Structure formats: structure tokens, C-alpha cells
Amino acid sequence: ISEGEILGYLYSKGIKPDGVQTLDKDMVKMVCNEYEVEVIDADPVKVEEMAKKKEILDEDDLDKLQDRPPVLTIMGHVDHGKTTLLDAIRKSKVAASEAGGITQGIGAYKVLVPIDGKSQPCVFLDTPGHEAFGAMRARGARVTDIVIIVVAADDGIRPQTNEAIVHAKAAGVPIVIAINKIDKDGANPERVMQELSSIGLMPEDWGGDIPMVQISALKGQNIDDLLETVMLVAELQELKANPDRNAKGTVIEAGLHKSKGPVATFIVQNGTLKRGDVVVCGEAFGKMRALFDDSGNRVDEAGPSIPVQVIGLNNVPIAGDEFEVVASLDVARQKAVACAELLRNERMSAKAGDGKVTLSSLASAVSAGKLSGLDLHQLNIILKVDLQGSIEAARQALQVLPQDNVTLKFLLEATGDVSSSDVDLAVASKAIILGFNVKAPGSVKSYAENKGVEIRLYRVIYELTDDVRNAMEGLLEPVE
Numbered sequence: 001i002s003e004g005e006i007l008g009y010l011y012s013k014g015i016k017p018d019g020v021q022t023l024d025k026d027m028v029k030m031v032c033n034e035y036e037v038e039v040i041d042a043d044p045v046k047v048e049e050m051a052k053k054k055e056i057l058d059e060d061d062l063d064k065l066q067d068r069p070p071v072l073t074i075m076g077h078v079d080h081g082k083t084t085l086l087d088a089i090r091k092s093k094v095a096a097s098e099a100g101g102i103t104q105g106i107g108a109y110k111v112l113v114p115i116d117g118k119s120q121p122c123v124f125l126d127t128p129g130h131e132a133f134g135a136m137r138a139r140g141a142r143v144t145d146i147v148i149i150v151v152a153a154d155d156g157i158r159p160q161t162n163e164a165i166v167h168a169k170a171a172g173v174p175i176v177i178a179i180n181k182i183d184k185d186g187a188n189p190e191r192v193m194q195e196l197s198s199i200g201l202m203p204e205d206w207g208g209d210i211p212m213v214q215i216s217a218l219k220g221q222n223i224d225d226l227l228e229t230v231m232l233v234a235e236l237q238e239l240k241a242n243p244d245r246n247a248k249g250t251v252i253e254a255g256l257h258k259s260k261g262p263v264a265t266f267i268v269q270n271g272t273l274k275r276g277d278v279v280v281c282g283e284a285f286g287k288m289r290a291l292f293d294d295s296g297n298r299v300d301e302a303g304p305s306i307p308v309q310v311i312g313l314n315n316v317p318i319a320g321d322e323f324e325v326v327a328s329l330d331v332a333r334q335k336a337v338a339c340a341e342l343l344r345n346e347r348m349s350a351k352a353g354d355g356k357v358t359l360s361s362l363a364s365a366v367s368a369g370k371l372s373g374l375d376l377h378q379l380n381i382i383l384k385v386d387l388q389g390s391i392e393a394a395r396q397a398l399q400v401l402p403q404d405n406v407t408l409k410f411l412l413e414a415t416g417d418v419s420s421s422d423v424d425l426a427v428a429s430k431a432i433i434l435g436f437n438v439k440a441p442g443s444v445k446s447y448a449e450n451k452g453v454e455i456r457l458y459r460v461i462y463e464l465t466d467d468v469r470n471a472m473e474g475l476l477e478p479v480e
């Protein structure tokens with residue numbers, strides 16, 4: 001398709017690119033949609049995510065797709081106002097009938113946002129924070145369509161803000177920034193915008209592509225603006241599913257209830273879940289005896305994006321497990337057994353180190369000339385250091401290493417000890433964790449071991465760079 005034609009199309013949409021402008025992702029999608037061209041995102045992490053997303057929809061669904069509500073997660077640094085924002089949204093938007101007493105949450109809730117005189121639903125996951133998001137990703141689950149990152153206007157970007165951004169970017173999920181606490185003395189939203197643009201998140205108001213809304217979660221100020229902005233971003237994503245088929249989706253919460261037995265909250269991602277359906281999720285299965293919506297009311301069914309709490313499973317599944325409706329209890333039982341078997345094998349191979357990304361496996365792949373087979377031509381690194389100043393020092397020392405065989409990609413650079421959410425990010429993105437002058441608590445170490453993630457800790461910078469260089473050149477001696 002000629003350049004002129006594409007430019008003509010962009011002009012017709014009111015977009016007037018100058019000669020050398022790069023189109024952002026949404027624009028590229030829009031153009032490709034117009035010409036019915038498939039878009040492939042070349043970032044390997046994102047390709048992987050897209051593949052996962054595709055699995056939710058089958059070919060049969062394609063001519064029966066309907067719009068579905070967006071599913072949203074709120075992330076951000078501790079004390080920046082995630083919980084207050086979730087409460088504010090819930091209070092202002094959840095049905096008034098609940099005013100008497102907020103019912104026990106089920107892990108997600110639906111909110112109606114008035115847009116052009118119509119009420120449009122969206123769904124919020126109730127567990128804020130990147131730990132939950134990371135844990136789900138580490139299990140291969142992709143539920144969230146848009147991430148809202150809360151940044152306090154009197155505090156600015158902090159370590160967990162950065163982590164949240166990395167998680168959202170690695171998952172290929174669009175970001176909306178809520179600059180919170182604008183009611184406070186000392187609030188400086190402009191400074192926050194400046195900080196964000198300096199790390200590549202350019203505010204829409206300044207010509208960039210990241211929507212940022214200034215709010216006060218405490219005072220309930222501009223919450224509507226925020227929700228409307230989120231809905232606009234959702235619209236661009238063209239979120240669709242086929243409600244007219246057996247349900248498929250993800251477990252977002254699960255536990256054992258005193259009288260009800262195993263309970264789980266599902267987000268339906270495709271199809272419609274009905275009472276009486278037989279479901280298998282991970283190693284658990286059963287006939288859905290009852291479904292409850294986010295207000296605790298019994299319902300007969302739940303369509304795409306809608307969270308429901310279910311009872312009827314024989315076991316408690318794990319958040320992040322996929323669920324699907326199958327034809328009979330026999331089929332469900334067989335699938336559950338097969339899944340248990342698969343998990344056992346996976347655990348064993350994680351312990352045995354099969355397929356895990358380590359400096360030694362990189363070294364042997366390089367020396368055997370088998371890089372592409374192992375998908376190791378790019379080494380994804382999570383760098384944890386003691387002081388802000390060390391980040392730059394360590395990164396630069398690594399970046400100057402010759403990257404002929406293997407390129408280094410820094411997924412996250414942050415201060416602080418290695419945490420379990422670092423491990424989750426490493427699992428989801430096939431990365432190794434390098435620590436400089438930091439520790440990894442015992443619990444984190446054993447978690448990493450279980451997940452097959454390598455953590456290497458250093459006190460001296462040249463030892464760190466030597467190991468990485470040797471690995472990249474295929475010369476690293478195996479440890480232990």
C-alpha cells in the first residue's frame with residue numbers, strides 16, 4: 001500500500017503526520033484495520049502475550065464476536081492511593097441498593113460508566129498491586145485489558161511505580177496514569193508528568209500517547225474523568241468475545257468457605273458460563289451448583305468479562321488457572337488428571353533445570369552455537385541494586401559488553417532486595433535476576449528455585465560483568 005494512500009487515510013482521520021513521524025501503536029493498528037492487514041508486534045515478549053490472548057478466541061468465534069467490557073487493574077506504589085481509588089470507584093458507581101452495607105467482595109466488581117448518555121460497563125479487579133498482576137502473569141494468565149497506575153502528586157515516581165510500569169509494558173497492556181492526591185498541599189502534578197515523560201511515558205496533553213488524569217481519590221474528584229478516559233482507551237482496543245459458546249476464562253481468586261466448600265471467582269473471557277455447566281480448572285473440576293455476581297446475588301449465567309463466584313468445584317483452584325466448560329463430568333475428570341500430571345512434570349523439569357534461563361545455560365548454548373533454539377539471543381535481565389546511583393553504574397558496565405551473539409535487555413532496574421514479584425516477572429518474561437549489593441530472602445530464593453528462576457548476587461561490579469561477559473561468549477564455567 002503506497003505511502004501516499006496511507007497518508008491520505010491519516011489526513012482523512014484528522015491526523016497530519018510530518019515527514020518523519022513515527023506512528024504510535026494504536027495508529028498503526030487503525031491503519032492496518034482499514035486495509036485489513038494483520039499487525040504483528042515484533043517484541044518477542046509481546047508476541048508471546050498475543051499468542052496467549054489469541055488462544056482465548058477460536059476461529060469459530062470470529063464471525064460471532066461482540067463487544068465486551070474492559071477488565072482493569074489498579075497498580076502503583078504503596079500509599080499512593082490504590083485502595084482509596086478502588087473504594088471511591090466502588091462507592092460512586094456500584095448499585096445504590098448496596099448502600100446499606102457493602103457486601104463481601106468476590107475479587108472483582110462491575111462498574112457502570114455513563115458515556116454519551118449510555119451506561120457502559122467495565123470490570124475492576126479488586127486486588128490492587130503488581131504482586132497479584134505479576135503472579136497471574138507468571139502463571140500465563142492475561143486477564144487485564146488496561147492498567148491504571150496511581151502516582152501520588154506529592155511524591156512522584158517511586159520503585160513500585162516503576163515495577164508497575166515494567167509489568168504493564170512487558171504484558172503489552174495499555175497504561176492510564178491517575179495522578180492522585182491533587183487536593184494535598186505540596187501536590188505537583190506537573191512534576192509527576194515531567195518525571196513520567198523522562199522515562200518514556202509522554203502525557204497525551206503534551207503530544208504523547210499516555211492518558212493522564214489528575215484526581216483526588218479521597219475527595220472523589222475527577223473519578224468520572226478517569227473512568228471515561230479508561231473507556232476511551234478500551235474502545236481503541238476493540239475488546240471482543242463470543243458470548244454464544246461454552247465459557248472459558250481465568251480464576252482470579254479462590255478459597256475454602258466454611259459451609260460452601262471450595263469457592264472460586266472466575267472472569268469469563270469468552271462464551272457464557274451457566275449454572276449447571278461442568279467446569280474444569282487446573283486440577284479442580286465440578287458442576288456449577290450456584291453462581292453469584294459481585295453483589296452477592298445468585299445469577300443464572302455470566303458473559304464475557306463478567307466476574308462470578310462459583311460453587312461446585314471439588315477442590316480449590318489457584319488464581320491464574322484457566323477454566324473451561326466441558327461436555328461431562330467424565331471429560332472434566334480426565335482433563336483434571338491430565339493437568340495434574342502435566343504440573344508434576346513441569347515441577348520436575350523446573351527442578352532439573354530444563355529449559356530454564358541461566359547464565360550457564362546461555363554459556364553452553366553460545367558455545368554449542370544453538371542460540372536460536374533456546375531463544376537466548378536476547379538475555380532478559382532484572383537488575384536489583386542497593387542505591388539509585390548503582391543502577392546507572394551497573395547497567396552501563398553491562399551495556400558496554402560486546403553484544404554480537406547475545407543482546408542484553410533490561411526489563412527492570414530497581415533498588416531493593418530481590419522480591420517474589422521480581423521472580424514472577426522473571427518467570428513471565430524468561431529473565432534472570434542479577435543483584436548488586438542486595439539480598440534475596442530465603443523464602444524468595446526457594447520460590448525462585450521452584451519456579452526455575454536464576455538469582456545471582458554480587459558484591460563487586462567486575463565479578464558481575466565478568467560472569468555476564470563469559471556467559472555471552474560461551475565461556476562461563478558451570479557453578480556448584
Ligand code: GDP
Pocket residue numbers: 076077078079080081082083084085128180181182183184215216217218219
Ligand atoms: P495504597 O497503599 O496505594 O492502597 O494507598 P491507600 O489507598 O491506602 O492510601 C494511602 C493513604 O493516602 C491513606 O491515608 C489515604 O487516605 C491517603 N489518600 C489516598 N488518596 C488520597 C487523595 O486523593 N488525597 C489525599 N489527601 N489523601 C489520599
